[in-house]
Amino acid sequence: MNVKKVLVWLAVAFVVFYVIQKPEASADMVKSAGEALGSAASSIAAFVGSLV
Template sequence: MSLKKVLVWLAIAFVVFYVIQQPESSAEMVKNAGQALGDAASSIAAFVSSLA
Protein backbone atom coordinates (compact mmCIF):
# COMPACT_ATOMS: atom_id res chain seq x y z
CA MET A 1 0.00 0.00 0.00
CA SER A 2 1.41 3.38 -0.93
CA LEU A 3 2.07 6.15 1.54
CA LYS A 4 -0.45 8.42 -0.19
CA LYS A 5 -3.24 5.86 0.32
CA VAL A 6 -2.35 5.45 3.97
CA LEU A 7 -2.39 9.23 4.52
CA VAL A 8 -5.76 9.56 2.78
CA TRP A 9 -7.26 6.82 4.96
CA LEU A 10 -5.80 8.41 8.09
CA ALA A 11 -7.29 11.78 7.14
CA ILE A 12 -10.71 10.19 6.54
CA ALA A 13 -10.51 8.37 9.87
CA PHE A 14 -9.61 11.61 11.65
CA VAL A 15 -12.56 13.46 10.10
CA VAL A 16 -14.98 10.68 11.06
CA PHE A 17 -13.58 10.60 14.60
CA TYR A 18 -13.88 14.40 14.90
CA VAL A 19 -17.48 14.38 13.65
CA ILE A 20 -18.43 11.63 16.11
CA GLN A 21 -16.70 13.31 19.05
CA GLN A 22 -17.82 16.89 18.38
CA PRO A 23 -20.83 16.99 16.04
CA GLU A 24 -21.90 20.54 16.97
CA SER A 25 -18.53 22.11 16.26
CA SER A 26 -18.20 20.02 13.09
CA ALA A 27 -21.54 21.32 11.84
CA GLU A 28 -20.53 24.88 12.70
CA MET A 29 -17.26 24.47 10.79
CA VAL A 30 -19.09 23.19 7.70
CA LYS A 31 -21.62 26.04 7.98
CA ASN A 32 -18.82 28.61 8.19
CA ALA A 33 -17.02 27.08 5.21
CA GLY A 34 -20.22 27.18 3.16
CA GLN A 35 -20.84 30.78 4.14
CA ALA A 36 -17.27 31.73 3.17
CA LEU A 37 -17.69 30.07 -0.23
CA GLY A 38 -20.99 31.88 -0.75
CA ASP A 39 -19.41 35.21 0.18
CA ALA A 40 -16.53 34.56 -2.22
CA ALA A 41 -18.94 33.72 -5.04
CA SER A 42 -20.93 36.90 -4.37
CA SER A 43 -17.75 38.98 -4.41
CA ILE A 44 -16.62 37.46 -7.70
CA ALA A 45 -20.06 38.04 -9.21
CA ALA A 46 -20.00 41.69 -8.09
CA PHE A 47 -16.52 42.12 -9.58
CA VAL A 48 -17.50 40.59 -12.91
CA SER A 49 -20.70 42.64 -13.12
CA SER A 50 -18.75 45.84 -12.40
CA LEU A 51 -16.53 45.13 -15.41
CA ALA A 52 -19.45 45.41 -17.81
Protein backbone atom coordinates in the same frame (compact mmCIF):
# COMPACT_ATOMS: atom_id res chain seq x y z
CA MET B 1 1.20 0.35 0.12
CA ASN B 2 1.32 3.86 -1.26
CA VAL B 3 2.06 6.53 1.37
CA LYS B 4 -0.43 8.93 -0.20
CA LYS B 5 -3.20 6.36 0.09
CA VAL B 6 -2.38 5.75 3.77
CA LEU B 7 -2.43 9.49 4.51
CA VAL B 8 -5.78 9.90 2.78
CA TRP B 9 -7.29 7.06 4.82
CA LEU B 10 -5.88 8.52 8.03
CA ALA B 11 -7.39 11.91 7.20
CA VAL B 12 -10.78 10.32 6.47
CA ALA B 13 -10.63 8.37 9.72
CA PHE B 14 -9.79 11.54 11.66
CA VAL B 15 -12.71 13.44 10.11
CA VAL B 16 -15.13 10.63 10.93
CA PHE B 17 -13.80 10.43 14.49
CA TYR B 18 -14.10 14.22 14.92
CA VAL B 19 -17.66 14.28 13.58
CA ILE B 20 -18.69 11.47 15.92
CA GLN B 21 -17.02 13.03 18.96
CA LYS B 22 -18.07 16.66 18.40
CA PRO B 23 -21.04 16.93 16.04
CA GLU B 24 -21.93 20.51 17.06
CA ALA B 25 -18.41 21.79 16.41
CA SER B 26 -18.36 19.94 13.09
CA ALA B 27 -21.65 21.52 12.07
CA ASP B 28 -20.37 24.98 13.01
CA MET B 29 -17.22 24.40 10.97
CA VAL B 30 -19.21 23.33 7.91
CA LYS B 31 -21.56 26.29 8.32
CA SER B 32 -18.70 28.80 8.52
CA ALA B 33 -16.99 27.21 5.52
CA GLY B 34 -20.24 27.44 3.55
CA GLU B 35 -20.66 31.09 4.50
CA ALA B 36 -17.08 31.82 3.44
CA LEU B 37 -17.61 30.10 0.08
CA GLY B 38 -20.88 31.97 -0.41
CA SER B 39 -19.20 35.27 0.38
CA ALA B 40 -16.36 34.52 -2.03
CA ALA B 41 -18.80 33.58 -4.79
CA SER B 42 -20.77 36.77 -4.19
CA SER B 43 -17.60 38.85 -4.37
CA ILE B 44 -16.53 37.17 -7.60
CA ALA B 45 -19.99 37.72 -9.09
CA ALA B 46 -19.88 41.40 -8.13
CA PHE B 47 -16.42 41.74 -9.71
CA VAL B 48 -17.47 40.05 -12.94
CA GLY B 49 -20.66 42.12 -13.00
CA SER B 50 -18.65 45.33 -12.69
CA LEU B 51 -16.58 44.38 -15.74
CA VAL B 52 -19.60 44.45 -18.03
